[in-house]
Amino acid sequence: xxxxRDSHKTLGRILDAATQPLVAILIxxxxxxxxxxxxxxxxxxxxxxxxxxxxGKRVYLMNTLKRATPIIMGGLAVCIAxxxxxxxxxxxxxxxxxxxxxxxxxxxxxxxxxLRILAALLAAAVVxxxxxxxxxxxxxxFDVTFVISTLMLNYIANYFAAYLCNYPLRDPEANVYQMQxxxxxxxxxxxxxxxxxxxxxxxGFVLALLAVFITWFLFSRTTFGxxxxxxxxxxxxxxxxxxxxxRMLYLVMILSGLMAGLGGAFEALGSKGRYVDxxxxxxxxxxxxxxxALLAGMNPVGTAVASILLAGLAVGxxxxxxxxxxxxxVCNIIEGIITLLMSVKLVxxxxxxxxxxxxxxxxxxx
Amino acid sequence: MKKLIxxxxxxxxxxxxxxxxxxxxxxxxxxxxxxxxxFLTQVVEKAQELQATYGYDLRILECSDTDxxxxxxxxxxxxxxxxxxxxxxxxxxYAAAKAEEADGIxxxxxxxxxxxxxxxxxxxxxxxxxYLMGAMAGYAFPNEKKFGYIGCFExxxxxxxxxxxxxxxxxxxxDAQLTFNYTNSYSxxxxxxxxxxxxxxxxxxxxxxxxxxxxxxxxxxxxxxxxEGKYIYSVGQDSDMTREDNPYIISSQLKNTGVTAGIILxxxxxxxxxxxxxxxxxxxxxxxxxxxxxxGVYLNAxxxxxxxxxxxxAVADAISSGELVLTMPQSEAxxxxxxx
Numbered sequence: 001x002x003x004x005r006d007s008h009k010t011l012g013r014i015l016d017a018a019t020q021p022l023v024a025i026l027i028x029x030x031x032x033x034x035x036x037x038x039x040x041x042x043x044x045x046x047x048x049x050x051x052x053x054x055x056g057k058r059v060y061l062m063n064t065l066k067r068a069t070p071i072i073m074g075g076l077a078v079c080i081a082x083x084x085x086x087x088x089x090x091x092x093x094x095x096x097x098x099x100x101x102x103x104x105x106x107x108x109x110x111x112x113x114x115l116r117i118l119a120a121l122l123a124a125a126v127v128x129x130x131x132x133x134x135x136x137x138x139x140x141x142f143d144v145t146f147v148i149s150t151l152m153l154n155y156i157a158n159y160f161a162a163y164l165c166n167y168p169l170r171d172p173e174a175n176v177y178q179m180q181x182x183x184x185x186x187x188x189x190x191x192x193x194x195x196x197x198x199x200x201x202x203x204g205f206v207l208a209l210l211a212v213f214i215t216w217f218l219f220s221r222t223t224f225g226x227x228x229x230x231x232x233x234x235x236x237x238x239x240x241x242x243x244x245x246x247r248m249l250y251l252v253m254i255l256s257g258l259m260a261g262l263g264g265a266f267e268a269l270g271s272k273g274r275y276v277d278x279x280x281x282x283x284x285x286x287x288x289x290x291x292x293a294l295l296a297g298m299n300p301v302g303t304a305v306a307s308i309l310l311a312g313l314a315v316g317x318x319x320x321x322x323x324x325x326x327x328x329x330v331c332n333i334i335e336g337i338i339t340l341l342m343s344v345k346l347v348x349x350x351x352x353x354x355x356x357x358x359x360x361x362x363x364x365x366x
Numbered sequence: 367m368k369k370l371i372x373x374x375x376x377x378x379x380x381x382x383x384x385x386x387x388x389x390x391x392x393x394x395x396x397x398x399x400x401x402x403x404x405f406l407t408q409v410v411e412k413a414q415e416l417q418a419t420y421g422y423d424l425r426i427l428e429c430s431d432t433d434x435x436x437x438x439x440x441x442x443x444x445x446x447x448x449x450x451x452x453x454x455x456x457x458x459x460y461a462a463a464k465a466e467e468a469d470g471i472x473x474x475x476x477x478x479x480x481x482x483x484x485x486x487x488x489x490x491x492x493x494x495x496x497y498l499m500g501a502m503a504g505y506a507f508p509n510e511k512k513f514g515y516i517g518c519f520e521x522x523x524x525x526x527x528x529x530x531x532x533x534x535x536x537x538x539x540x541d542a543q544l545t546f547n548y549t550n551s552y553s554x555x556x557x558x559x560x561x562x563x564x565x566x567x568x569x570x571x572x573x574x575x576x577x578x579x580x581x582x583x584x585x586x587x588x589x590x591x592x593x594e595g596k597y598i599y600s601v602g603q604d605s606d607m608t609r610e611d612n613p614y615i616i617s618s619q620l621k622n623t624g625v626t627a628g629i630i631l632x633x634x635x636x637x638x639x640x641x642x643x644x645x646x647x648x649x650x651x652x653x654x655x656x657x658x659x660x661x662g663v664y665l666n667a668x669x670x671x672x673x674x675x676x677x678x679x680a681v682a683d684a685i686s687s688g689e690l691v692l693t694m695p696q697s698e699a700x701x702x703x704x705x706x
Binding site for chain 1: 399427428434437441443445455481489519521699
C-alpha cells in the first residue's frame with residue numbers, strides 16, 4: 001500500500017517538474033509560430049526544417065551535440081552553485097578563461113599528444129575554479145552579492161581574453177590579410193579533442209556526460225549535496241552540525257568553476273581548435289546552460305537533455321534560415337521566450353533562497 | 367489539332383521552365399547579421415541584383431554568433447549549394463575546412479584569406495584608402511593639429527585603418543596628433559555620438575569615422591554641434607555616405623564589397639573563378655574615396671575645395687600607379703601612434 005503511494009508520489013513529482021518546462025516550450029513554440037506566420041511563412045514547414053536541421057542528418061545531429069557540450073557544462077556549473085544556495089552567474093567568465101587557458105596550453109606547451117590535451121584540460125579546470133573562487137572570496141570577505149561579482153567578473157574575463165587574442169597572444173602565423181582574425185594560434189591536431197568516430201562529435205561531449213553523472217552522484221548519492229546546501233543557506237546551522245560553511249562555499253565554487261572552465265576547454269579543444277575572440281560571449285553558452293538548468297529544475301540529467309534541446313534550436317535555425325529564408329532571430333525569439341517563461345521559476349528559486357537565509361539570520365539574532 | 371499542339375507546346379515550356387528552375391545554381395551567402403552595415407548590405411544587394419542575370423537561387427545565412435558560422439557552413443554543404451560565399455574573417459577557417467571535404471562546391475571568401483588553394487579568397491589593401499583619407503584630412507584642415515578617430519574595435523583588425531590614416535595625415539601635417547576611441551560594435555551609433563562630442567571638446571575638428579554603421583552617431587553629433595556653432599567634419603565608411611542633409615560628411619572611405627561579390631559571381635558563372643588569394647587594391651576600384659576615386663551624392667565644396675581634391679587625387683594616382691608603395695608594419699607593436 002505504502003509503496004504504491006510512494007510510486008504515485010514519485011510520478012506526481014516527475015509530472016510536476018516536467019509540467020512547467022513542457023508548457024514553457026509549448027507556449028514558446030506557439031508564440032514562435034505567430035512570428036513565423038507574421039513574416040509570411042508556414043510554421044509547420046519551418047519547424048519541420050528546424051527539427052531536420054537539428055537532428056535530421058548525422059552532420060546536423062553532431063553539430064547539435066557539439067553545441068550542447070559547453071551548454072551542458074555551463075548548466076552543471078549553475079546546478080552546483082544554485083543547488084547549494086549560491087546564485088552565481090559567473091559561468092561565462094570561467095568558461096572564457098578556461099577556453100583561453102586550454103587553447104594556450106595546447107598551443108604552446110612542448111608536450112606530446114595526449115599529455116598536452118590533459119595539461120590543457122587541467123589548465124582550464126584550475127583557471128575556471130580559481131576564477132570562481134574569487135567571487136566566493138568576495139562574498140565571504142566583503143559580502144559582495146554573487147550576482148554582482150560574477151556578472152562583473154564575466155565582463156573582465158571577456159575583455160581580458162579579447163586583449164590577449166588581439167595583442168600579445170594573437171595567432172603568430174596570421175598573414176597581413178588575416179590581421180582581422182582576432183584569435184590565438186591554431187592548435188596542432190594531435191592536441192585537440194578528437195571525434196569519437198570520424199565525422200562524429202568530439203570526446204568533449206562524452207566527458208560532459210561523465211560530468212553529468214558525477215554531479216548527479218554527488219548531489220544524490222553522497223552527503224555533499226546536503227552539506228553544501230546547508231552551508232549556503234544556513235551557515236550557523238551547518239556549523240552546529242559540524243559542517244564548515246566556509247569550506248563548503250569554496251568547495252562549491254571550485255566545483256562550479258571547474259565545470260565551466262572545462263566547458264570552455266571542450267569548446268576550444270574540440271570545436272574551434274583555438275581561442276577565437278567572443279567565442280563564448282557571443283554564443284551565450286553559459287546563459288543557455290543556465291536556462292537549461294532552470295528548465296530541468298537544477299537536475300543534472302535534465303540539464304543535459306535541456307541543453308541538447310536548446311542547442312538543437314540554435315543549430316536547426318541555420319537550416320530553417322537556409323531552406324525557408326526565415327531569419328535566425330526567430331530562433332532567438334523562441335529561446336528568449338523560454339528564458340522569459342523560466343524566469344518565473346528563477347525568481348521563485350532566488351526568493352526561496354533569500355527567505356531561507358533571512359530565516360537563518362533571524363534565528364542567529366534570536 | 368491546333369489545340370493539341372498548343373497544349374503540347376505549353377506543357378513543353380512548363381516542363382522546360384520547371385527543369386531550368388530545378389537546375390538553377392544555388393548560392394549561399396554566409397555572413398554576420400546584415401542589418402544596415404554597408405560592408406554586408408553591398409554584398410547582399412549585389413548578389414540580389416545579379417540574380418536577374420544568372421537566375422540562381424540565393425540564400426543569406428546570417429550568423430549571430432561564432433558557432434553559427436560553423437553550423438551554417440555545415441548546413442550549406444549538407445544541402446549541396448553550388449557556391450558558398452563567406453563574408454568576413456570568421457568565414458576563412460570553415461571555408462578552408464569544408465573545401466577539403468566537399469568536392470563540386472565552390473567556396474569564396476571576402477575580406478580575409480582562407481589560406482587554402484581550394485578557396486577563392488578576396489582581400490583588400492585597405493590601408494591605401496585609409497592613407498588617402500588621412501592625406502585628404504591633412505589637405506582639408508591644414509591648420510589643425512588634433513585629429514580624432516572613432517573605430518569599431520581596437521585590435522589587430524583595425525590596425526590597417528589606423529596605420530593608413532595616421533601615415534596619410536602625417537605625410538601632410540608631420541606634427542599632427544590623434545586620439546582613438548572604439549564603439550565595440552559594427553552598428554551601434556550611440557557610443558560614436560558620445561565619442562564625437564568628447565573629441566570635439568578635446569579640440570578635434572575632423573574625426574575619421576571608421577565605426578561602420580555606427581558612424582551615424584558621429585554624423586548626428588556633427589549636426590547637433592553645428593547648431594551650437596561648433597563644427598566637426600567626418601567621413602563615412604565602406605559605401606558613399608555623403609548626403610545633402612548633412613554637409614559635415616565630407617567623403618567616405620570606400621571598400622566596395624559589392625564590387626567584389628560581383629567579381630566572384632561573374633567569374634563563377636563564367637567558369638573562371640580561381641582559387642587562392644586575390645588582393646584588391648585602389649587600382650581595381652574595390653577601395654577608394656568618395657570625390658577622389660568615385661563620385662558622391664553630395665560635395666561640401668567649402669571644405670573639399672578643388673585644391674584639396676586635386677592634391678588628394680595626386681596621392682590616389684601615386685598609390686594606384688605604384689609610385690607610392692605603402693609598407694605596413696607586421697604588428698602594431700612595431701608602430702607608435704602620435705597621440706595627444
